[in-house]
Amino acid sequence: MKTIGELWEHALTSYADLPAVRWLEKKNVKERSYRELGEGIAAVRSGLAEEGFHKEHIALIGTSSVEWVTAYFAITTGDNVAVPLDAGLPAEDLIELLNRAHAKALFLSPKNKKLAEQVRVSCPEVQKIWLLTEAEDAGMETIEDVKASGAGKEKEFHAQPEDVATIIYTSGTTGKSKGVMLTQENIATNVESVQYEKEPGCVMMSVLPIHHAFCLVMDWLKGFSLGAVVCINDSYMHMVRNMGIFKPEVVLMVPMMIEMIYKRLAAADPSIPKSVLAEKVFGGNLEIIFTGGAHLDPYYIDRFAEYGVEVYEGYGMSECSPVISSNTPEHHKKGSIGKPLPNVEVRFEDGEIQVRGSSVMKGYFEMPQETEETLKDGWLHTGDKGYIDEDGFLFINGRVKNLIILSNGENISPEEIENKLALDPLVGEVVVTGENNALTARIYADQDVIKMKEISEDAVKTGLQEVLDNYNRTQPTYRQITGLVVRKNPFIRNATGKIKRTEAEIDG
Amino acid sequence: MDNALEFKKIVAQYTEIKAEDMTDDMRFREDLGFSSLDFMSLLGELEDTFDVELEQEDAVKVRTIGEAMEMLESLTEE
Numbered sequence: 339m340k341t342i343g344e345l346w347e348h349a350l351t352s353y354a355d356l357p358a359v360r361w362l363e364k365k366n367v368k369e370r371s372y373r374e375l376g377e378g379i380a381a382v383r384s385g386l387a388e389e390g391f392h393k394e395h396i397a398l399i400g401t402s403s404v405e406w407v408t409a410y411f412a413i414t415t416g417d418n419v420a421v422p423l424d425a426g427l428p429a430e431d432l433i434e435l436l437n438r439a440h441a442k443a444l445f446l447s448p449k450n451k452k453l454a455e456q457v458r459v460s461c462p463e464v465q466k467i468w469l470l471t472e473a474e475d476a477g478m479e480t481i482e483d484v485k486a487s488g489a490g491k492e493k494e495f496h497a498q499p500e501d502v503a504t505i506i507y508t509s510g511t512t513g514k515s516k517g518v519m520l521t522q523e524n525i526a527t528n529v530e531s532v533q534y535e536k537e538p539g540c541v542m543m544s545v546l547p548i549h550h551a552f553c554l555v556m557d558w559l560k561g562f563s564l565g566a567v568v569c570i571n572d573s574y575m576h577m578v579r580n581m582g583i584f585k586p587e588v589v590l591m592v593p594m595m596i597e598m599i600y601k602r603l604a605a606a607d608p609s610i611p612k613s614v615l616a617e618k619v620f621g622g623n624l625e626i627i628f629t630g631g632a633h634l635d636p637y638y639i640d641r642f643a644e645y646g647v648e649v650y651e652g653y654g655m656s657e658c659s660p661v662i663s664s665n666t667p668e669h670h671k672k673g674s675i676g677k678p679l680p681n682v683e684v685r686f687e688d689g690e691i692q693v694r695g696s697s698v699m700k701g702y703f704e705m706p707q708e709t710e711e712t713l714k715d716g717w718l719h720t721g722d723k724g725y726i727d728e729d730g731f732l733f734i735n736g737r738v739k740n741l742i743i744l745s746n747g748e749n750i751s752p753e754e755i756e757n758k759l760a761l762d763p764l765v766g767e768v769v770v771t772g773e774n775n776a777l778t779a780r781i782y783a784d785q786d787v788i789k790m791k792e793i794s795e796d797a798v799k800t801g802l803q804e805v806l807d808n809y810n811r812t813q814p815t816y817r818q819i820t821g822l823v824v825r826k827n828p829f830i831r832n833a834t835g836k837i838k839r840t841e842a843e844i845d846g
Numbered sequence: 847m848d849n850a851l852e853f854k855k856i857v858a859q860y861t862e863i864k865a866e867d868m869t870d871d872m873r874f875r876e877d878l879g880f881s882s883l884d885f886m887s888l889l890g891e892l893e894d895t896f897d898v899e900l901e902q903e904d905a906v907k908v909r910t911i912g913e914a915m916e917m918l919e920s921l922t923e924e
Contacts, residue, residue, distance in 0.1 A: 594883050776875065
């Protein structure tokens with residue numbers, strides 16, 4: 339299969355009467371079958387065509403919901419391009435991304451409704467905004483209106499394998515996020531190449547943010563290709579409670595979630611049998627956790643096995659749709675990131691992992707220079723260093739690029755944050771580092787400002803903390819800075835005058 | 847707060863600091879080493895243990911042990 343349309347049609351015809359999605363609505367479990375979901379997708383797809391959207395970029399802002407999934411599949415099983423954005427970003431960033439992506443329409447979660455007015459004012463290319471709700475909402479159009487325009491029309495276009503299906507924004511090392519263009523074939527072949535078998539009807543629970551490639555492709559597209567029912571975790575507050583409600587067999591997680599769950603397991607009363615505790619924490623049916631996005635300490639693999647849960651680590655990046663390699667129930671080695679997928683070739687240049695194959699992106703949207711630097715002769719430069727052992731398992735042992743990878747899988751570009759902090763006159767020089775899974779800002783205050791305003795040492799610290807507090811208020815939790823180090827000396831610089839990031843912790 | 851020790855014992859699951867050594871001014875992320883997800887999970891556990899419903903948007907603004915206890919107290923009084 340080479341398109342998302344083919345993949346979805348296969349799921350629809352094979353599993354029509356099985357449940358496809360489950361979610362919670364005020365503590366009640368709701369469900370939609372493949373057939374019902376398919377009807378919604380077909381109506382929205384026709385509606386988009388009817389409204390004149392043909393090969394256009396259509397953005398989605400919201401967390402996982404049945405409406406989000408309906409809209410995504412309607413966009414990509416037709417011939418439009420989906421641009422999923424992080425609903426937690428500040429409004430100004432979302433506006434910038436909508437403009438840079440040339441989005442012509444927007445599906446917006448009711449929770450982000452306030453953004454609509456700003457989009458109308460600041461995004462001249464966006465012609466339509468529809469709320470992602472099936473409830474009637476006075477004053478704004480919703481996904482139901484798109485369905486209504488498509489009802490009975492069956493006006494449809496279908497994408498070709500080489501057409502771009504999705505643009506995913508990812509942190510760039512230059513401080514500007516980059517739009518990864520993934521084609522229909524990139525995504526469809528990634529779904530096919532991740533090999534694990536489950537019976538149709540198997541229960542998965544989706545806990546990751548849906549705008550990330552790992553969640554979008556491996557929970558939703560892979561899940562549907564297997565005939566699974568994908569259950570939506572509505573809040574990280576209730577992840578453990580929801581495991582008890584949905585009783586998943588397979589869950590995809592980032593290492594931070596595994597670490598958090600382990601803390602709860604380890605803190606439990608030792609007299610409680612492990613099987614009882616496993617049922618309480620994992621819901622009772624959990625067999626497999628696939629993890630990726632950041633390094634997982636192999637320690638957790640053994641600990642989780644004691645509770646009957648296998649943890650399989652994989653490796654990927656948005657630029658590769660996203661999976662490059664993965665451990666599986668059949669082939670796994672602790673500490674490795676598994677064997678490369680069958681559609682991926684791997685080579686090493688100066689230790690850097692480079693990959694080529696049908697899941698490697700087309701390029702970065704409207705960023706030819708960045709594309710050229712990352713994609714050379716079809717080889718994707720991952721920025722990670724690694725090796726393959728004698729049994730064919732891939733291992734990672736370092737990074738080439740300057741990105742901070744937190745254990746929740748978020749890639750943080752320190753320059754992006756530094757540029758923002760440096761706007762404050764009190765900040766002379768700043769380097770953001772990742773320490774103990776959180777961000778720390780190391781700042782050398784502007785000495786001219788201190789002298790001119792006669793600011794005391796204590797006041798400098800308070801002032802800089804205020805700068806961080808103001809920045810944090812506008813940011814999603816994972817981009818907030820929890821540590822501040824006030825430097826006594828400027829940073830060490832190299833011959834060309836650039837700050838030596840590797841020596842940022844040396845002060846004096 | 848009446849349930850202070852019970853509350854601190856739940857917090858203690860996520861950190862190496864013992865319940866009896868916790869002070870009101872300790873910050874979850876900076877002083878107790880909570881990840882953002884640890885904090886969300888804690889909120890869920892507090893809901894289940896104290897039978898309250900937290901508004902996620904308000905609850906995530908809580909930074910210290912003292913603030914969390916105040917929030918709980920105001921909810922359990924209602």
